[in-house]
Amino acid sequence: QQNDGHLNGLVTDIKGQILPGVTVIASTNGVQKTWNTITNDKGKFQLSGLKTGASYDITFSSVGFKKYTESNFVVKSEETNSILVRLEGNNEQLNEIVVVGYGSQAKRDITGSVGSISGEQIENRSIGSLDQALTGKVAGLSVSNNSGTPGAGMMIRVRGIGTINNSDPLYVVDGNPFSNINNLDPQDIKSVEILKSASAAAIYGSRGANGVVLVTTKKGNSGAMKTDFNVFTGVQTLYKKLEMTDATTYAQYYNQALVAGGQKPAFKDPLSYRKGTDWQDAIFRSAPITRYGLALSGGKGEDVYRLSGSYLKQEGTLIGTAYSKLSFSLNSAHQMKKWLKFGENFNYAYTTQNSVSDYNSDSRGIISTALQMSPTVPVKNADGSYGVSPFANTYNPVAAVENIQHLAKDWQLAGSVYGQADLFKGLNFKSQFNITVGNGRSRSYTPVYFVSNSQKEDVSSLEETASNHTQWAWENTLNYNRTFGEHRIEGLLGFTGQHSNESFISAYGQNLPADAALNPSLQYLDLASAGMSVGGGGDEWGMVSYYGRINYGFKNTYLATLNLRRDGSSKFGANNRFGTFPSFSLGWRLSNEPFLKNLSFLNDLKLRGGWGALGNAGSLSTSATVSTLKVNIPYPFGAGNGQIIYLGATPSSIGNNDLKWESTKETDFGIDASLFDNRITFTADYYHRLTTGILIQLPILASVGVREAPFVNGGNVLNKGFEFTLGYRSNKNHDFSYELSANLALNHNEVTSLTNDGAAFYAGEISSGVDVSKTAVGHPIGSFYGYMTDGIFQNQQQINQAAKQTGAAPGDIRFKDLNGDGVIDDKDQTYIGSPWAKYTYGFSANLFYKNIDLAIGINGRGGNQIYSAWKHSSNSSGISNYYAPDKLQSWTGEGSGNKEPRVNILDPNNNMRPSNRWIQSGAFLRLNSLQIGYSLPKSKLEKLGMSRLRFYLGAENLLTFTKYDGYDPEVGMRDGNDGDPLDVGIDRAYYPRPRTFSAGLNVSF
Amino acid sequence: TFFTTPATARQGLIAAYKTLQSNYRTNYPGYVRWVFGDVCSDDTRANGGDNPDMIQVEYFVANSTNPFFENAWSTLYQGIHASNLVVEKSPFVQGMDETTKNTYVAEGKFLRAYYYFNLVQIFGGVPLMLQEKLSDYNIPRNSKQEIYNQIEKDLLEAEPNLPSRDAQDKADYGRATKGAAQALLARVYLMQGKFTETETWTKKIIDSRKYSLDPVYYHLFTIDGEYGPESIFEINFQYDARFYDEEGSGDGDGRTRGPLSYGWGYDAPTQDLVDAFEPMDPRKKATVYKTGDVLPDGTIADVGTSPTGYLCTKYLILKNEMPDQPKSSGKDQNVFRLGHVLLWYAEAANENGHAAEALKTLNEIRKRAREGNEQILPDVTTLDKTLLREAIWKEQRVEYATEVFRFFDLIRTNRAAKVLGDYAKKYNDQKGREFKATINELFPVPQSQINLSRGVLKQNPGY
Structure with a gap:
């Protein structure tokens, strides 16, 4: 026997895809010797020095595959021995290819923190937009409802909130930075990846500070054309109604309040009003929602295509609101030469949105008006005219909706084309050009109408706005991917140039033809005969970026990733235009180490850690670095009606040329484990994320006299927390199988410094000039601030004994004298709550029994508070209707109650002041989605010529367990995602998210 | 290039006037001078059922976070900033003649004095900002006296360079005149109890013979009466659909x-x-x-x-004054008119021992009020200093009621505590009950400003 035998081999997976990095061990008992090697990037290996004629056991192992042993392989002498091995995957999760910035990676090799959601979790849901599908699915991804308005986006935050500026993550769809992911149809989504840690997001440099959401759309597969048809239809209803007082009770309270304030009662005979009008019934309705989707896909070899179209039609549960979305997607890929590939990817969406005036931003919006409106007033009088409040400050909400017509129409085309060339061994070049163009138009027509003296328009008017945006990005990347023995190296070098331009014009005119209200073809500005005015504006910026990444793996056990990105943005002054953002992360697969190899229950165990720096230009205005003038300041000179308006100008802001990027530095430690035949998977992360130099308009002394404070890099914010994800999947071979997944995230948010000590940001105006949100050092961003209550004064003696509280009488709230100076004044205010959840969690279950499937999505949060601003009017003793459960507890005499104060129209004690009286826990547990489906068995499908036929019933927003009194404890941001990021968790009776029941059908053939 | 050419300089000047319209604005549209001037007095009530902040100001229970103070403070400083630019930059504008430059500077000083006078009445001493200053602006409050000194200085410097009423082009009505500066100066002196100077400057206006009483009192408060014979200074408003939303230039x-x-x-x-x-x-x-x-x-x-x-x-x-947007009548606000000046002259003359002149002037006002009906408002006849003073005060109250002087008249004559206290007792009302002498003559400095100054700004005593 001679030691000159060679063994050449090739290792692939079941589908024949080559597998690099597979460990190959040959051993023979006869000589007690082991040969050890690893497959190269072509999946090949060679073992030499084998003993000819001897028999070997050859073991192939790789993470994510079942270990395979070729026993008693005899090496023949002087022949080329060869072997072909196909390894069977044992864990779909670990082998999953996860999309990372500018490429993809096997999940098992990732050293940063990445969460992912598969298309299956999205496509079966009866939802109209993608963001709703993200709720509760990934630890550390918080999704909150801003408004139930059909078509409105949700507030999405990755790992807390790091800045007071725009905190929306960056959305990238198939490599194309995307402004509105809700233009996509949920059925077109293959997967969504959330790059959470800085080390994972760092390849996006200055755009990744708030996390990155990578969306990959479905592509065609080689084979005959496949047709997928999906439809669902459902009904949306108001989840709950708030219990307001009926007309008689309202009239009694209001009379009491007036008399207590020394005025005459307003209602002569309260009992005559009985139940009165339920204004919530008047403005809410059940509303249908329907979505159709059709997709065609297929291909031949490497040439694949997919074409899809969908139509969503949704009415809102609030009268006057509706949404529709028509979208098309097209993508294809073509293998021109063996080394050259190109493809394209387009998405077009056309949306229409009917909305009602100011339901979000105005404290007198339609919903809060309906809550405030006196129930003694009918919606309409017997003669058909609208019911009118006898009091000036509430208007008829139904009349408000019916008299104002607001319609917005938008379209957006987002697309990319790319070419990809394999240059030589492991090196390829990709060039992708992305372009997004969009156009929006909106029109509001207000007819002449008269409801009451305070709710009327004497002149008809039409306002139209047109906006457009164009954004392009050209990305060029070189990829290198090779394995040298036990070393695996991937490299990336890239260059991106991008540019964004948006502008709008608006026009307004009055006095349209009298019948324009009924005839939309008369609603054009050239028919307006007075009051013409125009406006406009725009914003433009450009950015260049250079970036690179190296992934290195040794023996599949020691893993490292290094990123570097350099960005330059036109938004910054010449002094600080460029920023550099490095990151690294390391991984150690302990399960490959000899000392753990014998633990048979342990399939995979990886420790990882990383550090990264990211930048953020936030919502920085392009003009922050230059001083601006406020122009067109009108002031008239002259006499009588002959006065003429002249236009003035004055400096309105101070530019700061030293502005630079906000910088986020994050350290992340994580562990990934896979146990018991990969049935149990576990991931845990700890992160510490410090954002420094946040771009803020630090308030300056008003005595400077400039309206807008200058932008400065003025503060630091810390987010730290833990994230856990635990999954279990049963054996799929039985009739009954299931998958469970639970996640939990803990976050601590704190402002750690503001340049201007003692400065604070106030936001969250709940009534004229009264702010309840304060952002200051040592507290979470946007904390609630106000007084602490201490029960109700039961008698004069208690008032005399308490700290001096101007205007207090028995029945008023006793406020706490927090600074102990014997006087209740503004120095006694303190932090009374935070809108940010201390913990969020999600749970999902997928159960399969034969042809029946059941999917459950649960999510929740806790440790946060809600400021119930809507109660400000309903719990007052003013002219608004009252929230019955609270008002019933009003103090009426000594010992009659210790929660709600007496009723007095003047409120001399200012019981209404911001205080913990308005704070409620925001904790909830929600059964967010539930679906039960039935699929026709394969045998029957074949007869029908189908590959899939599934019928399902679904529910969204099904059940919520909470102690919160308002419509929905999931309170996002005021004015939606364009709103003030500091105005969070203040519930002004926003448009509540509906509960939806639906039935749907999935067909494929 | 801002404020270097005649065109941009004029824009800057217009912006300095703009703050007049948005006087102490709280929310758009503001115009709540009258909350301090009238509602805090015994003359009017807030009627602010949906505006508790206003009621708190009325009742003297508002604390330093009340938005009325914050808004008055910052709005007035915006006007001061715009006026400072006019004063500072006008002399260096290329291609503008010297007379125009001097007039611009004088107008800037007039406006600056007006804004500081409003500040000092509400808050007492405030930081004195006289330049466009973007660094080292965190300065302590100057004393009330220093503010008054600056106001007097600005007005004394402005007055000679401002056009007299008859020299002003009609199209320029609304811009400061010599008479406007004289009237403001007289009021500034009166507010400080400087009766000699008050008499001097009110007499200048009277003796200039450029102003006369409007024969019909109510005519003063109609659009038709704008810039009539009695008008000395008005804040202009004009409805124009283009600027309907622009801080209500028509409201x-x-x-x-x-x-x-x-x-x-x-x-x-x-x-x-x-x-x-x-x-x-x-x-x-x-x-x-x-x-x-x-x-x-x-x-x-x-x-x-x-x-x-x-x-x-x-x-x-009025119906005939109603344009398309009824809320935006375009009716001006009377700031100073001869009727005010005559009663200030009468008061000062009486204090200075010129009772006969005082009495004569007082009766001129009553004569006009009579509008020819000899059965009413008989002439006052007393020459007793105390009785005449009472009569003049009484006449001031009714002659210019709701024209935002009442509260400050009570303060300057040291009557506020008694008058408001009596009101509370007489009507058994919360109004006036909390007014405390030596504290409530001034309102609190906005807390936000104290915080931002890191304590450099000190609160008024008692708050």
């Missing part, structure tokens, strides 16, 4: 103090004010109205939910 007091049919119905005159008018005084109808009254344009009045049952006639928008 005078008609919106805030107008009736609910087109306004907000704030600022309700008290029974006490109504009772202060002598029998049959025509000025009463020109000042207050109640539901059912026939208004000057013939319509029947409705005061809605007014807590006192009255609203202000002077801020009505």
